[in-house]
Amino acid sequence: MNSIELTSLSKFYGKTEALAAIDLAIAPGDCLALVGHNGAGKSTLIKMVLGLIRPTSGRAVVMGYDPMSAPFNGIRKKIGFLPEQVLFQNNLTGREMLEFYARLKGASLKDLDGLFHRVDLYEAMNNRISTYSKGMRQRLGLAQALIGSPELLILDEPTSGLDPASRQNVYSIINDMKRNGATILISSHALTELDERIDRVAILNRGKIAALGSIAKLRREVNISSEIIIHAPNDTMKILSRHFEGKFFVNGAARISCPANEKISFLRELMGLNISLSDIEVNDPSLEEIFLELARKKAPQDE
Amino acid sequence: MNRIWTLVIKESRDGYRNRWVVMVTLVMTLLALTLSLLGSTPTGTTSISPLAVTVVSLSSLSIFFIPLIALLLAYDSVVGEAERGTLTLLLTYPVSRTEVILGKFISHLFLLSIAIVIGYGIAGLTISFAGENGFADQEWESFLRLLLSSVLLGAVFLSIGYTISVTVKESTTAAAAAIGIWLLFVLLYDMGLLALLAAGSDGGINGELVKWLMLINPTDSYRMFNLTSSSDTALLSGMAGLSSEHRVSDISLILIMLFWIITPLVAAIAIFKRRQL
Known part of the structure; x- marks a missing residue:
C-alpha cells in the first residue's frame, strides 16, 4: 500500500483550476519533492493530502484513508507537518508550545528535550517565542513536525x-527520518533548494505534473546544452577555430555549447586533434536551468 | 475530552500571559467600585440594602461592558489564527473542529468569569462592609443572581463572537461586524422598540407582543432578570409597578439566554466545519 495515492485529483477555486487531474503515488519510505513556482498548486496539493480542503473531483488516499473522512483523525498523530509560514504564539515559550502540540498528539513529553537538541534550540527552549529569530522559529516549526516520530512527514x-548550514541540517534531519522509514513529501519553489538525497522530484506547473523522476533523470530528459570552455595558447586556438569552423567564438577562451548527448563525442574529437590545451571546463545545466526549461517546454500545451 | 482540556489550558495561559485577564479584571473592579460607591451615597440610612443599589447599578454597567469584552475576546479567535497560520497547523493534529471551538469557548468563559467574579465581588464586599446594615442582612441572593447572569450574558456574546469569527475571511471585517452586533443588541434594538411603542401609543399596539419582542434580546432578558430579582431592586429600577401578569418567570429568562448561547455556538461549529482553509 502506498503512503499517498492521488488519482486524477482536481481542485477548482471558482473557475480557476488549481490542480488538474493529478496522478501521483508515494511509496512508504520514499522521499518526494514537489517543485513549482508560487501558484503552481503545491500548497493546494498538500492541503488535500492533509484533509484540510475537499477535492473538486478525483480521489486522495493517505495511509489507507480518505483524508476528509472521520477515521483519518486517528491517523493524524502519525503525520508531521511544517507549514510554509507559521507565527507561533509569541507569549509562550518554545517548550510550552511544543508541549501543547505533543499533548494533542498524545506523544511523550520526555522526547521533547531530544527534539530541541536536534534543531539546536535546547538552550533557547525556555525563552518566549517573541525573542526567537526567523531561523529559530523555522527550526521550532520543524521540531513541531517531528513530534512523535511521524510515519509521514510533510x-x-x-x-x-x-542559511546554507541550517539547510544542510534540515536535510540531515530529513535523511535520519528517511532511515527510520518515514515517507517524506517536501515542497519547494526552486530545484536549487533541493538536495541530491531526495529520491524523486515532481515538477508542478499550472496545476499539472510537468515532469516526474530523479534529479539525474530530469537532467537527461531536458537535454539542455552543456557549455564547454577551452583555454589554450594562441597558436593552438588558431588550429581549433579552423577545425571547428563556425562553432566557436574566441575571446581569450573558446566556448561551445554542446547538447548533452553529443558531449562525449565532442570531447573525443577534441582529444583526437592531439593539441596542447591549458585548461578545459565543462558546465552542465544547473537545476534552476532545468526547472526553467521544463516550465517553458510544458507551458504551450496548456493553451 | 483530554484534547479539549489541552486546548483550554493553552488558550487560558495565552489570555493570562498577554495580561488580558489582569487588564479586564482591573477595569471591571474600578468601574464597579466607582459605580457602586457613587450609587450608594444617596441611600443614606434608608431601609434599602446598599447591595441592592449596587446590583441595579452593576447590571446597567454589565449590559454595556460585558457584551463588549466578550466580543473582543471572541471576534479574532478563529480568523486571527487563520491569518497567522496556526489554525491550519492545529487542524492537521488529531483535533476536530468542534473541539477547537469548544476549547476556546470554555477557556474564554473561564477568563471572563474570573474578571466578573473578582471585579464585582470586590465591589460587592466593599459596599456590604461600608454599609450600616449587617453583613448577613444584605441582598446576597440578588448579588449571586447578578454574578450568574453576568456570566451567562458573557457566554451569549462569546458565542455570537465565534459565529462572526468563523464566517469572515479577515479579522478587520470581524472587528467591524462585532461592533455592529454590539450596537444592535445594546442600543439600536431597544431604540427600535421605543419607536414602536411611541408609534403605537394610541393603544393600537399589543403590550404582550412588545414585552416578548423585548425579551428576545438577551441583554433585555438579563436586565429583566436582575432588576426584578428582589422587591428592593424592583423598587429602585422602577420595575415595582409591573403587575404580576407582566412578570416573566426566571426560568423563561434563563432559557432565553441559554438559547442565545447554544444557537450561535452550534452555528459557529457548523460554519467552521465547512470553512475552506
Missing part, C-alpha cells in the same frame, strides 16, 4: 529563508 518550503 514539509512546506522547509529550507526557504535558511
Whole structure:
C-alpha cells in the first residue's frame, strides 16, 4: 500500500483550476519533492493530502484513508507537518508550545528535550517565542513536525529563508527520518533548494505534473546544452577555430555549447586533434536551468 | 475530552500571559467600585440594602461592558489564527473542529468569569462592609443572581463572537461586524422598540407582543432578570409597578439566554466545519 495515492485529483477555486487531474503515488519510505513556482498548486496539493480542503473531483488516499473522512483523525498523530509560514504564539515559550502540540498528539513529553537538541534550540527552549529569530522559529516549526516520530512527514518550503548550514541540517534531519522509514513529501519553489538525497522530484506547473523522476533523470530528459570552455595558447586556438569552423567564438577562451548527448563525442574529437590545451571546463545545466526549461517546454500545451 | 482540556489550558495561559485577564479584571473592579460607591451615597440610612443599589447599578454597567469584552475576546479567535497560520497547523493534529471551538469557548468563559467574579465581588464586599446594615442582612441572593447572569450574558456574546469569527475571511471585517452586533443588541434594538411603542401609543399596539419582542434580546432578558430579582431592586429600577401578569418567570429568562448561547455556538461549529482553509 502506498503512503499517498492521488488519482486524477482536481481542485477548482471558482473557475480557476488549481490542480488538474493529478496522478501521483508515494511509496512508504520514499522521499518526494514537489517543485513549482508560487501558484503552481503545491500548497493546494498538500492541503488535500492533509484533509484540510475537499477535492473538486478525483480521489486522495493517505495511509489507507480518505483524508476528509472521520477515521483519518486517528491517523493524524502519525503525520508531521511544517507549514510554509507559521507565527507561533509569541507569549509562550518554545517548550510550552511544543508541549501543547505533543499533548494533542498524545506523544511523550520526555522526547521533547531530544527534539530541541536536534534543531539546536535546547538552550533557547525556555525563552518566549517573541525573542526567537526567523531561523529559530523555522527550526521550532520543524521540531513541531517531528513530534512523535511521524510515519509521514510533510514539509512546506522547509529550507526557504535558511542559511546554507541550517539547510544542510534540515536535510540531515530529513535523511535520519528517511532511515527510520518515514515517507517524506517536501515542497519547494526552486530545484536549487533541493538536495541530491531526495529520491524523486515532481515538477508542478499550472496545476499539472510537468515532469516526474530523479534529479539525474530530469537532467537527461531536458537535454539542455552543456557549455564547454577551452583555454589554450594562441597558436593552438588558431588550429581549433579552423577545425571547428563556425562553432566557436574566441575571446581569450573558446566556448561551445554542446547538447548533452553529443558531449562525449565532442570531447573525443577534441582529444583526437592531439593539441596542447591549458585548461578545459565543462558546465552542465544547473537545476534552476532545468526547472526553467521544463516550465517553458510544458507551458504551450496548456493553451 | 483530554484534547479539549489541552486546548483550554493553552488558550487560558495565552489570555493570562498577554495580561488580558489582569487588564479586564482591573477595569471591571474600578468601574464597579466607582459605580457602586457613587450609587450608594444617596441611600443614606434608608431601609434599602446598599447591595441592592449596587446590583441595579452593576447590571446597567454589565449590559454595556460585558457584551463588549466578550466580543473582543471572541471576534479574532478563529480568523486571527487563520491569518497567522496556526489554525491550519492545529487542524492537521488529531483535533476536530468542534473541539477547537469548544476549547476556546470554555477557556474564554473561564477568563471572563474570573474578571466578573473578582471585579464585582470586590465591589460587592466593599459596599456590604461600608454599609450600616449587617453583613448577613444584605441582598446576597440578588448579588449571586447578578454574578450568574453576568456570566451567562458573557457566554451569549462569546458565542455570537465565534459565529462572526468563523464566517469572515479577515479579522478587520470581524472587528467591524462585532461592533455592529454590539450596537444592535445594546442600543439600536431597544431604540427600535421605543419607536414602536411611541408609534403605537394610541393603544393600537399589543403590550404582550412588545414585552416578548423585548425579551428576545438577551441583554433585555438579563436586565429583566436582575432588576426584578428582589422587591428592593424592583423598587429602585422602577420595575415595582409591573403587575404580576407582566412578570416573566426566571426560568423563561434563563432559557432565553441559554438559547442565545447554544444557537450561535452550534452555528459557529457548523460554519467552521465547512470553512475552506
